[in-house]
Amino acid sequence: MSDPATHAIEHHEPVTSTGIPSKKILMWAFLGSDCMFFGTLISTHLIYRKISATVGSTTVDIRNIFDIELTSFSTFILLASSLFMALAVSAIHKGNLKSTRWMLLGTIIFGSIFLACQVYEFTHFVTHEGHELTLSHYQDQDHVFGSTFYVLTGTHGTHVAIGVFWLLGWLVYSFTGKMSTADAMDIECCGLYWHFVDIVWIIIFPVVYLMEYAF
Amino acid sequence: MSGHAEDPVLEESKRFFTFFNLSMILVAITGIEIVIIYVETFEGSTIIGILFATSILKFVGVVWWFMHLRWDKFLNTVLFLMGLVIALATYFAVIYMADTHPVIAEEDFSVNPLEGKWEAGKDYVKGDYVLQDDSYFEANFDHKAPSSFSAQVDSGKGLSTAWTEVDGVPHLFKWKVSHGDLIEINSNDPSNEFFHQYEPAEKENIEGTKIALLKKEATKEKFRIRIRSEAYLTVWPEDPNQ
Numbered sequence: 001m002s003d004p005a006t007h008a009i010e011h012h013e014p015v016t017s018t019g020i021p022s023k024k025i026l027m028w029a030f031l032g033s034d035c036m037f038f039g040t041l042i043s044t045h046l047i048y049r050k051i052s053a054t055v056g057s058t059t060v061d062i063r064n065i066f067d068i069e070l071t072s073f074s075t076f077i078l079l080a081s082s083l084f085m086a087l088a089v090s091a092i093h094k095g096n097l098k099s100t101r102w103m104l105l106g107t108i109i110f111g112s113i114f115l116a117c118q119v120y121e122f123t124h125f126v127t128h129e130g131h132e133l134t135l136s137h138y139q140d141q142d143h144v145f146g147s148t149f150y151v152l153t154g155t156h157g158t159h160v161a162i163g164v165f166w167l168l169g170w171l172v173y174s175f176t177g178k179m180s181t182a183d184a185m186d187i188e189c190c191g192l193y194w195h196f197v198d199i200v201w202i203i204i205f206p207v208v209y210l211m212e213y214a215f
Numbered sequence: 216m217s218g219h220a221e222d223p224v225l226e227e228s229k230r231f232f233t234f235f236n237l238s239m240i241l242v243a244i245t246g247i248e249i250v251i252i253y254v255e256t257f258e259g260s261t262i263i264g265i266l267f268a269t270s271i272l273k274f275v276g277v278v279w280w281f282m283h284l285r286w287d288k289f290l291n292t293v294l295f296l297m298g299l300v301i302a303l304a305t306y307f308a309v310i311y312m313a314d315t316h317p318v319i320a321e322e323d324f325s326v327n328p329l330e331g332k333w334e335a336g337k338d339y340v341k342g343d344y345v346l347q348d349d350s351y352f353e354a355n356f357d358h359k360a361p362s363s364f365s366a367q368v369d370s371g372k373g374l375s376t377a378w379t380e381v382d383g384v385p386h387l388f389k390w391k392v393s394h395g396d397l398i399e400i401n402s403n404d405p406s407n408e409f410f411h412q413y414e415p416a417e418k419e420n421i422e423g424t425k426i427a428l429l430k431k432e433a434t435k436e437k438f439r440i441r442i443r444s445e446a447y448l449t450v451w452p453e454d455p456n457q
Contacts, residue, residue, distance in 0.1 A: 083234055
């Protein structure tokens with residue numbers, strides 16, 4: 001069976017007892033641990049969402065606070081960035097540096113658009129009058145929902161930002177003339193990270209945003 | 216996993232269409248999710264079910280094809296699944312353990328002096344209090360009240376002291392709380408001490424009563440009830456100094 005991993009093993013990566021490059025195992029182990037990290041954040045958010053459904057006698061109308069059109073748009077953008085990333089990995093395995101460069105650029109641009117949407121969303125929540133989701137208070141009363149929302153989506157946004165910088169590094173590196181198929185495994189690991197960020201959003205989007213409209 | 220049945224470049228080219236098709240499917244599924252929310256024709260549980268199913272589909276799609284698990288060695292899948300399983304276990308454990316503040320309404324906590332007067336012919340049990348001539352008496356044993364009040368009552372073995380005058384005012388404490396595993400009531404007045412703490416047998420919809428002898432008459436404002444659940448503590452009335 002031919003696969004990107006096998007190419008790398010055969011041509012560029014040292015042979016390991018598992019038959020899998022150590023970098024790749026390390027990345028999968030990291031992603032597994034990151035699953036646990038986001039698992040706790042999502043659980044915490046859901047619990048505090050349940051507990052803090054009301055502030056005093058006032059129900060917090062999250063629907064009027066969220067901008068679902070914007071979030072849907074950024075979800076499509078992130079999904080599209082995953083396609084670019086997959087194509088970038090595929091291109092580097094084929095040794096097509098020009099295509100790799102364009103696909104990396106596409107992923108970076110779409111990732112940046114996603115981040116811009118999130119920055120706009122946070123700014124809108126904090127500054128728009130009557131649409132506050134502040135860190136620990138809502139309408140001068142203790143309210144944890146805002147905190148868990150910011151921590152969860154903010155942590156995800158941080159992951160996206162790290163991914164964008166990582167990809168940016170590869171894009172710059174591609175212009176040095178040193179990039180070759182020998183770097184395929186490194187870019188594939190970067191791709192794994194990027195796709196992971198995508199699947200985390202696949203969970204966050206319905207759980208945090210869409211589920212608000214279910215009740 | 217070893218061996219190249221086909222040209223690797225050709226294989227990668229084929230994957231382009233796989234990735235593109237998958238991407239379109241993911242976009243379509245996300246579109247369905249949003250449409251379901253907008254049409255507002257489904258019930259909440261149906262929406263959650265659909266969102267759950269579509270999220271799993273998208274999740275598997277990305278992990279299986281975009282992240283190459285479809286073509287990678289099984290060990291990678293195991294590594295990722297270990298984290299995922301622990302994450303899911305954490306999620307369900309936390310949801311299961313989810314705790315909320317115990318709730319007690321103002322009208323669900325009361326402290327009132329007992330004002331039951333002695334009644335002829337009534338059956339009294341040991342520990343009952345009666346108000347007689349502005350004094351409180353406590354029953355020493357079970358008996359049926361004679362026609363007129365007397366401390367000495369026939370117990371069946373001759374006259375015995377049925378009532379003992381007490382120094383204080385018996386009060387009835389009543390409370391009803393949503394849930395909790397430890398309930399504590401204590402007096403805020405050092406000159407009128409009272410403390411009662413117990414672990415209720417039922418952990419939800421708890422109702423309790425207690426009759427206690429206080430040095431002087433008091434109302435509920437002189438007391439504080441604290442209800443502890445696993446993670447929360449509700450204090451009524453709230454302490455302004457905390």
